[in-house]
Amino acid sequence: MCIFCKIISGEIPSSKVYEDESVLAFRDIEPQAPVHIIVIPKEHIESCDMIDESSSAMVASIFEAIPKIAKICGLTNGYRVLTNVGEDGCQSVKHMHFHILGGKKLPDRLS
Numbered sequence: 001m002c003i004f005c006k007i008i009s010g011e012i013p014s015s016k017v018y019e020d021e022s023v024l025a026f027r028d029i030e031p032q033a034p035v036h037i038i039v040i041p042k043e044h045i046e047s048c049d050m051i052d053e054s055s056s057a058m059v060a061s062i063f064e065a066i067p068k069i070a071k072i073c074g075l076t077n078g079y080r081v082l083t084n085v086g087e088d089g090c091q092s093v094k095h096m097h098f099h100i101l102g103g104k105k106l107p108d109r110l111s
């Protein structure tokens with residue numbers, strides 16, 4: 001079972017900020033901004049690269065949850081949503097997840 005599936009099952013504890021029937025959001029263990037939340041589908045899917053027609057409801061549920069999570073976390077002045085995919089994307093956990101970053105003005109370039 002992957003790390004994020006273990007967080008979903010409760011085997012690994014997390015600082016949960018939002019949960020519904022298909023989505024879980026928790027604080028990143030290595031925050032890169034004052035607010036850094038990881039949003040995951042409860043259904044295991046490796047990355048965005050595996051999304052297809054059968055994923056529509058799951059993808060919609062994630063993006064419907066994101067503004068609710070931002071509100072819960074007090075991100076009233078904007079935030080960033082990003083996902084890393086595969087080797088070149090530096091994806092370290094192979095369970096699709098979206099980072100919500102905010103709580104300060106973020107850098108506008110990757111480097």
Ligand code: DGP
Binds near residue numbers: 012026030090093
């Ligand atoms: P990525 O590089 O996109 O695969 O990001 C994975 C993120 O997941 C990284 O920012 C650290 C976070 N992370 C990894 N393991 C754990 C964990 O056990 N608990 C929590 N809360 N976050 C984790």
